[in-house]
Amino acid sequence: MRTTDLIIKKRNGYSLTKEEIEFLVHNFTQGNIPDYQMAAFCMAVYFRGMDMEETTNLTLAMVNSGETIDLTAIKGTIVDKHSTGGVADTTTLVLAPLVAAAGVPVAKMSGRGLGHTGGTIDKLESIPGFHTILSKEAFIEQVNKIGVAVVGQSGALVPADKKIYALRDVTGTVDSIPLIASSIMSKKIAAGAQAIVLDVKTGSGAFMKDTEEAFRLAETMVGIGTRAGRETVAIISDMNEPLGSAIGNALEVQEAIEVLQGKVSGPLRELSLGLGSYMILAAGKAKDFAEAKGILTGLLEERRALAKMKELIEAQHGNPEVLENLTLLPxxxxxxxxxxxxxxxxxxxxxxxxxxxxxxxxxxxxxxxxxxxxxxxxxxxxxxxxxxxxxxxxxxxxxxxxxxxxxxxxxxxxxxxxxPSKVEKNPLIYGVVTKKGRESYNGLL
Incomplete structure (x- = not known):
């Protein structure tokens, strides 16, 4: 098998077999295929695309390029949530304690911010003393004990993605749905989740500016997850304006705490309820969306999600007094x-x-x-x-x-x-993609 032949095959619009894709990913990760050949392959994919089977095989080959996390020692169904990146998007800080308070274990690995989009780990480190690094054993033990842990991503997960993305970033091939979808889903699958809820942003502040393109990305990722044996659903949400009112790490933590306290309503709270509802549905904790949203709304109103946030902060060595004294934040x-x-x-x-x-x-x-x-x-x-x-x-x-x-x-x-004339507000959520296809979203009142 020759790399050049596979580049030409894809350049000419033919589908690659599972074995051919595994050959490319494995040998590039091991350093046997030079950057210029993988860059040529990425450009061929950019122009010719990949079908669903190819994209899934690429994703799984990337998963197998490094270590995977085994979360079977955690009791319950592990549901992960991923956002494609936005501004003032602090849903994880609301969702993690909220969903855990509903009895669904949250074992989350998050990243740092780059460019104009914020990172959950940076935000959590605004809380005095909060540790974002745990051993695998401590991570699992904490989730089993209090139902939630949020830590930084392991550097050993999906090394193929790190190498391929670095090339895409400098060769004009970032904006390719098969390459975007495989990059995101390879990390989610390697991290051990049994079900995945995706928040695909669309609009001026999102990677996918066009709503139809966002739906196509969502459909591809849901297809990958389904073929990989993961229950997967995607919400397409608006990023033509910031989700919350605060932009900046400590400021966003403050807003998330105020949502958990019941002091702040609006899009951040509503999107968190929507994503969280699909998370507890995937875990079998509710019979339908309306029941799921009702459960989570009650947990917010009763401040039980806030109490779970206190447990999370204490478990990861942060100062829980920040929940009642926001001036303790930077x-x-x-x-x-x-x-x-x-x-x-x-x-x-x-x-x-x-x-x-x-x-x-x-x-x-x-x-x-x-x-x-x-x-x-x-x-x-x-x-x-x-x-x-x-x-x-x-x-x-x-x-x-x-x-x-x-x-x-x-x-x-x-x-x-x-x-000077009245302007209509943007919808917060444009729709949902499940394994059955596109569906309307009626979770907002």
Whole structure:
């Protein structure tokens, strides 16, 4: 079997066999296939695509390129949740304790932020003392004891994906549905989940700008999960504006805590309830969506999810007092209230521009090794369709270095567009994809 022949075969639009894909992934991971040949293969996939069988075989070959996590020692059905990345998306911090409080074990491995999208591990490290590294044994023991653990991803999982993604990033082949889907699903399957709930973002602040493309990605990932023997469902949710009002690590932790306290409603809470409902459905803890959502709503209102968050923080050596005293979170030295420079309805709130503003302030990292400032970021005081008077507070910037403010303000100015006429709000959820196909979503009141 020759690598060149397989590149040509894919370039000419033919499907590769399971053995051919395994040959490519294994030998590239082992260093037997040079970067330039794998880059050529990725470009062939970019233009010619892959069918469902090929994409599944690519995913499983990547899973088998490194270690996999065996979670069978954990009692109950392990359901994992993954988001394709967004701005002010703090659902994991709400979902983990909420779903665990419903009796579904949450054994979650999360990543750090890169670019304008935040990372769950960075956010959790805003909580004083919180440890995000646990041994496999301690991880399993904690989930069995309190029902939840959230840790950083193992570096030994799916090494093929790390190598292939590094090439895609510099060869213009990131934007390929088979390559995106196999990258995401290989990590979820290797992490040991028995069921997977996906949050596929679409809009200006998402990787998939087009809603139809987001549905296609969701269908591909659900197809992979189903073929791999995992119950998989995907929600397609809006990222044309930030999900929550806070952007920045400690600020987002504060907002998540306020949701758990019952003080904050809105899209972050609603999407968390939607994703969580599918998680407990997959675990067999409810007979239908309405019952699942009712269970989770009750857990929020009774503050039982907040109590579970306290258990999680204590188990991972954080200071649980943060739940009642939010000033224990990292605090920025400076604060600037930006007022509306026009009067009218908010027609656009560009999530990506605001994410970049927060990154410029220090809340995000441009490279994976860059340091971040946990305290800085911003809070938006309205949503698309809201009416603002001239000089009404529009958002608040939290900063530690004044020299960063001018560039951050450029992004802020780009992010907001006002309209004199009324503007319809975006739907929060566009639909759901299950193994049966596309379905409407009626979980929101």
């Amino acid at each position: 605090q920025a030295r400076g604060k600037l209230i930006v007022k509306a420079w026009a009067e009218g309805y908010l027609a656009e709130i560009d999530a990506q521009a605001l994410g970049l503003a927060a990154m410029v302030l220090g809340a995000g990292r441009e490279t994976k090794d860059a340091a971040i400032d946990l305290a800085v970021g911003l809070k938006v005081h309205g949503r698309r369709g809201d009416y603002f008077k001239l000089d009404q507070p529009l958002l608040t910037l939290y900063y530690n270095e004044e020299k960063r403010m001018a560039e951050a303000m450029k992004y802020v100015r780009e992010a907001f567009t006002f309209s």
